């Protein structure tokens with residue numbers, strides 16, 4: 051079996067939470083499915099190049115596992131464009147395959163990601179793909195800074211359980227027990243909000259701007 055882990059973050063591999071999410075998920079899958087071939091693909095942000103190599107990699111995989119951020123309550127636009135590109139390229143001979151996805155959001159409530167997961171499910175249904183499990187993850191932004199925190203720790207225990215659900219579903223013939231999981235780090239929401247609010251002024255300073263510029267409304271006439 052060939053699994054393709056598809057990173058849908060426009061931040062790429064180094065700056066995103068989606069990439070470490072995929073790496074962690076791949077590690078959990080390897081514990082049980084040692085013989086599965088694992089490949090990684092970061093969807094290019096630009097559609098200007100030749101789409102054929104990306105589409106070929108997607109077409110060759112038996113299973114897709116997406117991870118991407120939530121952008122304005124839906125999928126990042128370049129992910130939508132790639133899905134449309136794939137849709138155009140499908141032929142009657144195209145394979146059906148299982149699809150799994152993690153959508154992570156900045157807001158702490160994981161349910162924020164429900165509609166984006168629904169978009170992916172509908173895409174699968176329209177294109178003869180088998181939608182299996184969607185994970186909505188709240189508090190996604192600090193995931194990349196917390197890669198050193200083990201998945202087996204208290205903080206990430208709910209996330210680990212969701213990854214294990216994907217792992218255990220890969221070989222299952224029957225329908226998934228829980229097609230949607232909503233998880234986040236076990237961290238107090240009030241503290242997350244304080245940390246988030248502290249982060250904005252720090253970023254403003256790093257980018258040589260004034261705090262008052264956070265409130266700029268350039269599109270208001």
Ligand SMILES: Cc1cc2nc3c(=O)[nH]c(=O)nc-3n(C[C@H](O)[C@H](O)[C@H](O)COP(=O)(O)O)c2cc1C
Nearest residue numbers: 059066067068119120121122123155156157190191
């Ligand atoms: C353009 C843009 C739109 C966003 N929209 C939302 C949103 O609607 N809801 C939300 O909770 N977070 C939103 N976020 C925050 C991202 O989902 C969050 O930072 C996520 O962890 C980024 O994941 P990544 O590092 O894998 O790209 C948005 C971020 C950007 C840049």
